[in-house]
Amino acid sequence: MDQLWTPWRFAYVTSAETAARAGVPKGLESWRGDLGCVFCNLIAAIDYAIKNGMSAEQAESAGGLVLRAQHNFICLNAFPYTSGHVMIVPYAHLDRFAGLPADAAHEMTALAQRTERALDRAYAPHGFNFGMNVGQSAGAGVAGHIHLHAMPRWVGDTSFITTVAETRVLPEDLETTWQRLRAAFAELK
Numbered sequence: 001m002d003q004l005w006t007p008w009r010f011a012y013v014t015s016a017e018t019a020a021r022a023g024v025p026k027g028l029e030s031w032r033g034d035l036g037c038v039f040c041n042l043i044a045a046i047d048y049a050i051k052n053g054m055s056a057e058q059a060e061s062a063g064g065l066v067l068r069a070q071h072n073f074i075c076l077n078a079f080p081y082t083s084g085h086v087m088i089v090p091y092a093h094l095d096r097f098a099g100l101p102a103d104a105a106h107e108m109t110a111l112a113q114r115t116e117r118a119l120d121r122a123y124a125p126h127g128f129n130f131g132m133n134v135g136q137s138a139g140a141g142v143a144g145h146i147h148l149h150a151m152p153r154w155v156g157d158t159s160f161i162t163t164v165a166e167t168r169v170l171p172e173d174l175e176t177t178w179q180r181l182r183a184a185f186a187e188l189k
C-alpha cells in the first residue's frame, strides 16, 4: 500500500499557538486583545490596525494576509513546508469541517482552485498538496479553528536544493512570498 504524503501534518504553528497572544503579527501589537486562537487574533489585529489608520496593504503584509473573500481568508503559513505554503481559513471559529455552512464550504473549495492557479503562476511547481487536519489527534496544529493547507511541490523539494527556471526556489522569506502571491492572485481576476 502506498504511503500517504501529508506534509501538513507537521506542527507548523504549534509553537506560535502556545505563545501568549498567538497569531498577533509583528508590527500589529497595538491591538491588545487575545481571543485564544492564532487565526482569530490575526484577523482582529489586522482589522484593528486598519481601523486605526494603517494602510490595508501594510497591515495585511505584516500579517501575511494574501486575500480576503466573503467567508474565508488566505494567509501565509509562518513556518512554511515549501515556499508558497498558504492556508485557507474561514472567519468563523469552528473546530469541525462538517460544521462549516455550505456557502462558506463552497467558497473554500473555490478558493482552493484559485490558490492552485495562483501558485502555478507564481512558482510553476510540479504539483500541489491540499490538506486539512480536523482535531488534534489528526495532527492539527491549531485544532480549534479549521484551515485548509495548500502548498506547491517540486520533485526533490524535500532536499531543499530544487531549482526551477534557474532560480533557487527555497528558501524564500515570507515578505517575498506575500508579494509574489498577492500579485499572482491579483492577476487571476
Ligand SMILES: [Zn+2]
Pocket (backbone or CB within 6 Å): 037, 038, 039, 040, 041, 092, 093, 094, 144, 145
Ligand atoms: Zn479562531
